[in-house]
Amino acid sequence: MRSISLLLCLLIPSLVSAATATESSQFEPQPEKLGDGKSEILAGTYSPSGEHLALGGSDGLIKIHEAGSGKLFATLSGHKDAIFGLAFSKDGRYLASAGSDRLVKIWSVPGYKELHTLKGHTNWVFSVAFSPDGGSLLSGSADGTIRIWDAAAGKETALLENHRGSVRSILFTHDGKNIASAGADRVVRIWEQAEGEWKIKTRLRGHTGAIRGLAFSPDGKYLASASEDRSVRVWNWQFKEALTGPAALGGATAQFTSRGQVRHTLTGHADMVFSIAYSPKGQLLATGSLDRSVKLWDAIGGGELATLQHHAESVTSVAFAPNSRHLVSTAGERTAAVWTAALPKLHAWQTHRGKQGVQWVGAASPDGKLIATAGDNRDILVQDARTGELKQTLKSHKAIVAQMVFSPDGKRLLSASRDRTGILWDLETGRPMAVLDGHRGPVRAVAFSRDGKLMASAGSDKRILIYDAPPPATKAIELREREVWEGHRGNIACITFSPDGKYLAAGTDSLMRGEPGEIKLWDVAAGKVAASWLEHKGGVHDVVFSPDGSLFVTGGADASIRVWDVAARKLLVTRKQQSAVRGLAFTADGKEFISGHAGHSLILWDTSNWLEQALLTGHKGGITSVCLAAAASERLLFTTAADQTLKIWNLDRGQGGGLRFTGHESWVSSIALNPGGTRLLSGSWDGTVRLWNAADGKEIGVWEGHTGKVQAVAFSPDGKFALSVSDDKTVRLWEVTEEAGGKEVKQFAGHTAEITSVCFSKDGKQAITGSLDGTLRFWEIDSAKEIARIKNVEELHAFALSPDGERLAVASKSDCVLFDRATRKEIGRFTGQAGAVLAVAFSPDGQRLLTGGSDRAVRLWEIKDGKTLLTLEGHASYVRGVGFSADGKRALSASYDHTVRLWDLERGRNLDGWEHHAKPVLSVLMSNDGKRAFSCGADGVIVRWDPQGPEATGVSP
Numbered sequence: 001m002r003s004i005s006l007l008l009c010l011l012i013p014s015l016v017s018a019a020t021a022t023e024s025s026q027f028e029p030q031p032e033k034l035g036d037g038k039s040e041i042l043a044g045t046y047s048p049s050g051e052h053l054a055l056g057g058s059d060g061l062i063k064i065h066e067a068g069s070g071k072l073f074a075t076l077s078g079h080k081d082a083i084f085g086l087a088f089s090k091d092g093r094y095l096a097s098a099g100s101d102r103l104v105k106i107w108s109v110p111g112y113k114e115l116h117t118l119k120g121h122t123n124w125v126f127s128v129a130f131s132p133d134g135g136s137l138l139s140g141s142a143d144g145t146i147r148i149w150d151a152a153a154g155k156e157t158a159l160l161e162n163h164r165g166s167v168r169s170i171l172f173t174h175d176g177k178n179i180a181s182a183g184a185d186r187v188v189r190i191w192e193q194a195e196g197e198w199k200i201k202t203r204l205r206g207h208t209g210a211i212r213g214l215a216f217s218p219d220g221k222y223l224a225s226a227s228e229d230r231s232v233r234v235w236n237w238q239f240k241e242a243l244t245g246p247a248a249l250g251g252a253t254a255q256f257t258s259r260g261q262v263r264h265t266l267t268g269h270a271d272m273v274f275s276i277a278y279s280p281k282g283q284l285l286a287t288g289s290l291d292r293s294v295k296l297w298d299a300i301g302g303g304e305l306a307t308l309q310h311h312a313e314s315v316t317s318v319a320f321a322p323n324s325r326h327l328v329s330t331a332g333e334r335t336a337a338v339w340t341a342a343l344p345k346l347h348a349w350q351t352h353r354g355k356q357g358v359q360w361v362g363a364a365s366p367d368g369k370l371i372a373t374a375g376d377n378r379d380i381l382v383q384d385a386r387t388g389e390l391k392q393t394l395k396s397h398k399a400i401v402a403q404m405v406f407s408p409d410g411k412r413l414l415s416a417s418r419d420r421t422g423i424l425w426d427l428e429t430g431r432p433m434a435v436l437d438g439h440r441g442p443v444r445a446v447a448f449s450r451d452g453k454l455m456a457s458a459g460s461d462k463r464i465l466i467y468d469a470p471p472p473a474t475k476a477i478e479l480r481e482r483e484v485w486e487g488h489r490g491n492i493a494c495i496t497f498s499p500d501g502k503y504l505a506a507g508t509d510s511l512m513r514g515e516p517g518e519i520k521l522w523d524v525a526a527g528k529v530a531a532s533w534l535e536h537k538g539g540v541h542d543v544v545f546s547p548d549g550s551l552f553v554t555g556g557a558d559a560s561i562r563v564w565d566v567a568a569r570k571l572l573v574t575r576k577q578q579s580a581v582r583g584l585a586f587t588a589d590g591k592e593f594i595s596g597h598a599g600h601s602l603i604l605w606d607t608s609n610w611l612e613q614a615l616l617t618g619h620k621g622g623i624t625s626v627c628l629a630a631a632a633s634e635r636l637l638f639t640t641a642a643d644q645t646l647k648i649w650n651l652d653r654g655q656g657g658g659l660r661f662t663g664h665e666s667w668v669s670s671i672a673l674n675p676g677g678t679r680l681l682s683g684s685w686d687g688t689v690r691l692w693n694a695a696d697g698k699e700i701g702v703w704e705g706h707t708g709k710v711q712a713v714a715f716s717p718d719g720k721f722a723l724s725v726s727d728d729k730t731v732r733l734w735e736v737t738e739e740a741g742g743k744e745v746k747q748f749a750g751h752t753a754e755i756t757s758v759c760f761s762k763d764g765k766q767a768i769t770g771s772l773d774g775t776l777r778f779w780e781i782d783s784a785k786e787i788a789r790i791k792n793v794e795e796l797h798a799f800a801l802s803p804d805g806e807r808l809a810v811a812s813k814s815d816c817v818l819f820d821r822a823t824r825k826e827i828g829r830f831t832g833q834a835g836a837v838l839a840v841a842f843s844p845d846g847q848r849l850l851t852g853g854s855d856r857a858v859r860l861w862e863i864k865d866g867k868t869l870l871t872l873e874g875h876a877s878y879v880r881g882v883g884f885s886a887d888g889k890r891a892l893s894a895s896y897d898h899t900v901r902l903w904d905l906e907r908g909r910n911l912d913g914w915e916h917h918a919k920p921v922l923s924v925l926m927s928n929d930g931k932r933a934f935s936c937g938a939d940g941v942i943v944r945w946d947p948q949g950p951e952a953t954g955v956s957p
Contacts, residue, residue, distance in 0.1 A: 024341040025305040031337035050322040056083025089134035098125035116154030140167035174220035182211035213276040226276035232266040264302035288315025343615040362625035363404040374401035392430035411472040416443040434479035458492035507540025555581025658945030668936035670712040674719035683710030701741010725755035762805030811837035852879025881923040894921035916943040
């Protein structure tokens with residue numbers, strides 16, 4: 001039996017058109033291991049096409065692997081010792097290699113034959129790089145020299161000497177007019193050619209340790225350097241003027257040299273940084289370190305996005321694949337790590353328990369107003385897709401319904417059943433219009449032609465029956481098939497008409513386990529087979545045409561999706577997944593494609609390159625049906641699964657739905673609501689504080705004054721004043737006004753490091769601030785003077801003031817610490833988290849604490865005895881923000897995995913999840929009435945949405 005029915009309303013527009021614009025900063029936690037396990041791998045890089053991955057080893061061999069399958073394609077021998085540097089030319093014609101044997105070699109591609117061995121260096125060669133046109137090759141060596149070679153002739157054309165010590169990294173700029181080099185002397189040199197000679201144009205100073213790696217951004221504007229001083233610097237390398245004040249880029253505070261501007265200084269590695277690479281679109285930086293980790297950074301905003309941990313040794317090289325979906329890292333181990341970018345995840349809006357059994361299937365009407373479901377009890381329920389109101393119960397089948405399809409006008413429904421019949425239903429009366437009883441076995445599949453004039457049915461008797469479809473409102477008639485098509489080898493599992501009605505495609509089960517399923521393309525007018533294939537290694541479960549009819553796609557038990565050219569009658573693309581394909585569908589414009597799988601997943605594909613774009617997660621059983629409803633204001637996806645749940649997915653929410661507050665130019669780190677819930681305050685890395693109308697998202701005012709990133713904001717209890725803190729080490733007090741939005745009143749100075757958090761005392765007379773200088777400080781508002789402090793708090797990330805104003809809960813390096821505000825003494829400590837505590841919140845009654853941190857868990861604590869009440873798991877990365885609902889029964893959490901989750905604290909389970917943000921979510925809060933939630937993140941956006949739990953509203957099947 002066909003175990004999934006997937007039918008999408010083709011009125012639906014592109015689902016996640018924005019998905020292709022953002023490079024994913026989330027990678028699967030476990031990488032694929034690549035290598036033969038015989039020698040240490042020291043370097044890795046992808047070919048420009050992404051087809052091949054080259055790995056250089058300590059044994060002097062270069063192994064070329066197929067990037068997709070990981071299979072060994074070629075082994076290049078010629079070096080006598082370890083390989084340190086690898087580089088492909090931009091056009092993909094050459095591969096260069098260098099190592100400890102002091103040699104540089106050039107190889108032809110794709111044949112991988114040695115073309116030249118370049119001699120001249122007198123010590124190890126660490127780095128090689130081609131010019132953009134592939135005509136020249138650079139090499140940098142421990143002998144302190146840079147050599148330029150004619151790649152075609154294999155001859156040295158220039159020798160550059162200026163570095164004091166080893167040259168560890170060299171690059172051409174994107175126009176080939178400049179060279180960047182760096183090494184042991186801690187200075188980045190920019191070279192330019194004048195009158196036939198290469199001369200130093202700029203020196204970029206600032207690193208306090210040797211520079212181990214360089215990378216230009218794809219647009220050539222920025223140069224990133226990785227150093228043994230544990231930092232990464234991103235330079236505006238062409239900057240020539242000295243400015244003052246905050247940088248306009250990324251919200252960072254500008255630092256200057258005589259030439260060159262530091263856009264960002266990235267710190268976070270615990271040891272020397274050895275390697276660095278930009279992603280293909282320039283949105284990410286990857287770094288590898290002696291601390292054995294790979295880190296991903298926001299190349300635009302300058303913040304840390306993720307840490308990938310797998311290696312047991314120092315990470316010697318990192319490189320992105322051209323499609324941004326893979327990242328290779330090497331660490332002198334016997335295998336390289338290939339990391340796969342996690343797909344953006346869409347989470348269900350509502351979840352309901354079903355009543356029709358584990359094999360229920362569904363269909364959606366073309367206008368998206370109706371959804372039909374059928375299950376183990378053989379009845380078909382027709383419901384309003386938005387409200388769940390039952391419109392009709394269709395009773396007649398005597399066995400399980402295998403598939404259903406609406407007529408193009410939405411007035412009729414065609415169903416297929418194991419009882420050997422198909423039934424055409426009149427949806428106005430709820431009665432059968434005709435019974436299709438010509439099959440000799442279970443009916444597996446049915447289809448309407450696009451014009452609604454023809455119907456087809458197919459099944460286990462290996463035949464396809466063609467019918468003239470009676471018009472709507474026809475009284476019950478005896479309907480006989482007009483044609484019978486025979487010739488299939490196996491039971492027919494799926495059929496579909498092409499949009500123009502010229503063809504019908506069909507797929508079959510395999511005759512025996514391991515044998516191929518059959519695909520046939522039928523000429524409808526002639527009733528003959530136009531083409532036939534035996535490509536799938538197992539049964540074919542579904543087939544669907546593209547909206548323009550130029551392609552059709554098949555999916556089957558072999559977990560593959562295959563794309564076929566109708567006119568050319570040939571296979572174009574094959575994509576493998578982890579579990580059997582059960583259903584396929586195109587969107588109306590043909591730009592996206594959805595596949596449903598036996599392994600609980602639904603995948604969105606981009607048809608321009610047939611790469612995955614998003615993953616719908618949440619079902620715990622195999623998916624049995626998917627129906628997309630074209631509602632007027634929201635796009636709702638209905639799915640059923642063997643876990644006996646129906647999930648409703650709000651696709652608008654999933655791709656950034658809700659009300660979006662835009663205007664900030666970098667990470668939005670903090671948000672706060674005024675007591676009345678009418679105004680929203682936000683602080684950003686762009687150095688500004690902004691005031692918003694919480695109802696419509698309109699900006700009321702922009703407050704400028706900070707010279708660094710704003711890390712936290714807070715309203716006074718009466719809403720008339722606000723506080724903001726920054727990594728410029730200042731606290732600022734603002735008067736909130738309706739006319740101009742606000743004005744700065746006072747500054748508080750004294751902290752010696754970045755200030756991470758701030759709040760008013762309950763009476764509004766004091767400001768309380770927390771800083772990475774290890775102190776909590778208490779300030780008198782009127783005098784702007786410090787009146788008290790709590791010292792020696794290690795890595796103070798955040799704090800919260802209890803509802804009664806008497807206690808402070810502090811999120812620190814490994815624990816959450818409770819202090820008495822009056823005595824400033826520790827009165828409690830909450831331990832057990834595996835890592836830093838990054839977020840903390842008091843319950844409304846002040847009896848419980850909620851914490852989140854680097855161990856990805858949300859924990860609920862009983863304050864009086866310090867016991868953990870709940871450990872809530874589900875996030876895939878750091879939890880950066882937490883908050884209670886006003887009644888204390890629910891909680892929200894914000895994570896670096898780009899999601900916000902809603903938790904039921906009474907039952908200890910996840911109610912819902914949203915992925916409104918394209919980057920990490922940094923803060924989240926809920927309005928006092930519980931009707932609105934707000935989140936902000938590294939994408940520079942604030943989002944407001946309805947946080948009602950999945951059982952608050954919706955339909956029940």
